[in-house]
Amino acid sequence: xxxxxxxxxxxDAEPFSPFVAGLARQTLLLQHCTTCATVQLGRxxxxxxxxxxxxxxxxxxRGHLHTFTVLHRAFHPAFTASLPYAVGVVELAExxxxxxxxTTDAARLRAAMxxxxxxxxxxxxxxxxxxxxxx
Amino acid sequence: MVAGLRDLRLLNHISANGTSAAQMIQLAxxxxxxxxxxxxxxxxxxxxxxxxxxxxxxxxxxxxxPGYTGIPGLEQANGLFGAVASHALAARRHMERFGTTSxxxxxxxxxxxxxxxxxxxxxxxxxxxxxxxxxxxxxxxxFRILDCALPVNGAVVLIVASADIAMxxxxxxxxxxxxxxxxxxxxxxxxxxxxxxxxxxxxxAAFAMAGISVDDIQICELYDAFTYITLVxxxxxxxxxxxxxxxxxxxxxxxxGGALPTNTGxxxxxxxxxxxxxxxxEAVLQARGSAxxxxxxxxxxxxxxxSGGRLDQHAxxxxxxxxxxx
Numbered sequence: 380x381x382x383x384x385x386x387x388x389x390x391d392a393e394p395f396s397p398f399v400a401g402l403a404r405q406t407l408l409l410q411h412c413t414t415c416a417t418v419q420l421g422r423x424x425x426x427x428x429x430x431x432x433x434x435x436x437x438x439x440x441r442g443h444l445h446t447f448t449v450l451h452r453a454f455h456p457a458f459t460a461s462l463p464y465a466v467g468v469v470e471l472a473e474x475x476x477x478x479x480x481x482t483t484d485a486a487r488l489r490a491a492m493x494x495x496x497x498x499x500x501x502x503x504x505x506x507x508x509x510x511x512x513x514x
Numbered sequence: 515m516v517a518g519l520r521d522l523r524l525l526n527h528i529s530a531n532g533t534s535a536a537q538m539i540q541l542a543x544x545x546x547x548x549x550x551x552x553x554x555x556x557x558x559x560x561x562x563x564x565x566x567x568x569x570x571x572x573x574x575x576x577x578x579x580p581g582y583t584g585i586p587g588l589e590q591a592n593g594l595f596g597a598v599a600s601h602a603l604a605a606r607r608h609m610e611r612f613g614t615t616s617x618x619x620x621x622x623x624x625x626x627x628x629x630x631x632x633x634x635x636x637x638x639x640x641x642x643x644x645x646x647x648x649x650x651x652x653x654x655x656x657f658r659i660l661d662c663a664l665p666v667n668g669a670v671v672l673i674v675a676s677a678d679i680a681m682x683x684x685x686x687x688x689x690x691x692x693x694x695x696x697x698x699x700x701x702x703x704x705x706x707x708x709x710x711x712x713x714x715x716x717x718x719a720a721f722a723m724a725g726i727s728v729d730d731i732q733i734c735e736l737y738d739a740f741t742y743i744t745l746v747x748x749x750x751x752x753x754x755x756x757x758x759x760x761x762x763x764x765x766x767x768x769x770x771g772g773a774l775p776t777n778t779g780x781x782x783x784x785x786x787x788x789x790x791x792x793x794x795x796e797a798v799l800q801a802r803g804s805a806x807x808x809x810x811x812x813x814x815x816x817x818x819x820x821s822g823g824r825l826d827q828h829a830x831x832x833x834x835x836x837x838x839x840x
Contacts, residue, residue, distance in 0.1 A: 386591075387587065387590035387591050387593075388587055388591055389585060389586075389587040389588050389591045390585065390586035390587035392586075395585045395586065398585050419702070420584050420585060421583075421584050421585040421586070421588075426700065426702075445607065446603045446604070446606045446607035446610065446708060447603065447606055448599055448602035448603050448606055448654045448655055448656075449652070449654070449655040450593065450599060450653075450654050450655075451651065451652040451653060451654065451655070452598075452653050452654070453593070454593075454595035454596050454598075454599070455590070455593065455595055457593075458593040461593065463652075464593060466592055466593060466594045466599065466603075467603075468583055468603060468701065470702075470703055474702045474703040475584075475701070475702050475703075476583050476584075476701040476702055476703075476705075477583050477584045477588070478582075478583040478584055478588055478589045478592050478594050479592060480592050480593065489610065490606075490607065490610035490611070491610075504591065505587065505588060505590075505591025505592060506591050506592045506593065507584075507588060507591070507592060
C-alpha cells in the first residue's frame, strides 16, 4: 500500500500512470484494447483476448450503482474522521466497474441509481468519488 | 519438518484462503488414492489476535490486497479494506436484487447462537435475541458486529488415512464427494458473482460424486465468516431457488430442532473462527456421532463448505460415517 501523510493512494506506477494523470485533469480514463476494442480498467493484459496493448480513452463518466456499503468502522486511521462513509461499486456505461466513495446521502442509495463522477471531492491519487446523477 | 517429522513422503502448503481446509482434505484423499501416501496430517494454525490490536482489525487487509474493482490502490484510496466491506457489498447486492433483509441475516446469526449454547468450546454461548442483534453496532452495512465471525488463535489437525488404516480406529469418517468452484472475479457489466458464487459449481459436483441429491443432506457445516455466506451458499447448493435464501433460513430451519441443522457447533459466528477448519471439525464430530448434547440424528450425510476471497473461491466435501451410501 502506498502511503503519503498516512493516506493510502492510488498506485501511479506504469502501466496505470495515465489513470492518475487523468484524474489530475478531472478526466476518467479507461483502457481500450487495441486488438479487440474491449473497454476495461486495471488489466495488464486484455481480459478478453489477452493482448497487452491498450489506448487510454476518456470515459463518459456516467453509470449506475451496482452495490454499496456504509462503513462504521475505519480499517485504516486515515478514514477515522470520515466515519460513517459510503463506498460503492459503480458500473460505468462502458461496462467496467469501479470502486468509489459515494458522496450522495447514504439513505438515498439504491442499486441502479444513476451515478456520475463527483469532481468536487475526487483527488488525483484518490479517493475517486461518485454521486447521484440527477441530470 | 519443524515438528521433528522425518522421511515424509508428502509435504505441501495449501494456500487458498477460506477453501484451504477443505482443499487439504481433498488433496490428501487424492494423494492416498493415488498411492503417494497412506496417512496425511492436515494442519491449520493461525494467530490473528495480537496484543494491542482489536480482533476486528485481524483480517482488515491493511496490506496490498489485489484491487478487484479498478486499478491497484484504488480500493484502499477509497477506504475499502478487508473482508467485512467486500462481503458487505455482496450482501447488499443480494438485498437489492432479491429483497433480502437484515432480519434474514439475523436468523442465521440467531440459529448459530442456539447451537453454540450446546457447544462447550464455543466462545459466545449466551442467549441472543433479534433485539440484541438489532442493537449491535454496524461494522459495514448491512453487517453488524453479530454478522461477523469471531477470530481466535488456535489450531486444528485432521488425519486422512487409507480405508484399511481408517477401519482400525473407532468411528472413521469417509469422504464421499468433493468439489471446487472458482468463478474468478470479473467486475464488469453482466457479472453477478456476489449473488451466484463458486458454490453453485462446487456443491453439485460434490453431491454428484457422492451419488446424493440435495434432499439427502442431513447436516450442513458451512463456512460462515459472515451471515450472508451461509444464506448464499444454501441457495447455490440448491436447497432453495436463487434469491429465496431469506425465506429459507426463517422459522428456525437452521437451528436446533429445525429441518436443516446447520453450523451445529455455533459456526464461525458464535463458536470460533479458524477459517475452514471450523465447519470441517464440527462435521467430523457430527459424522462420528460424538457431538454430545448437540448431536444431530440421523447423521449419515454431512456437507462441508469452504469459501474464500470475495466469494469467488469455493470448496465442498460430503462426509459420512458410511463407506458407501448404497
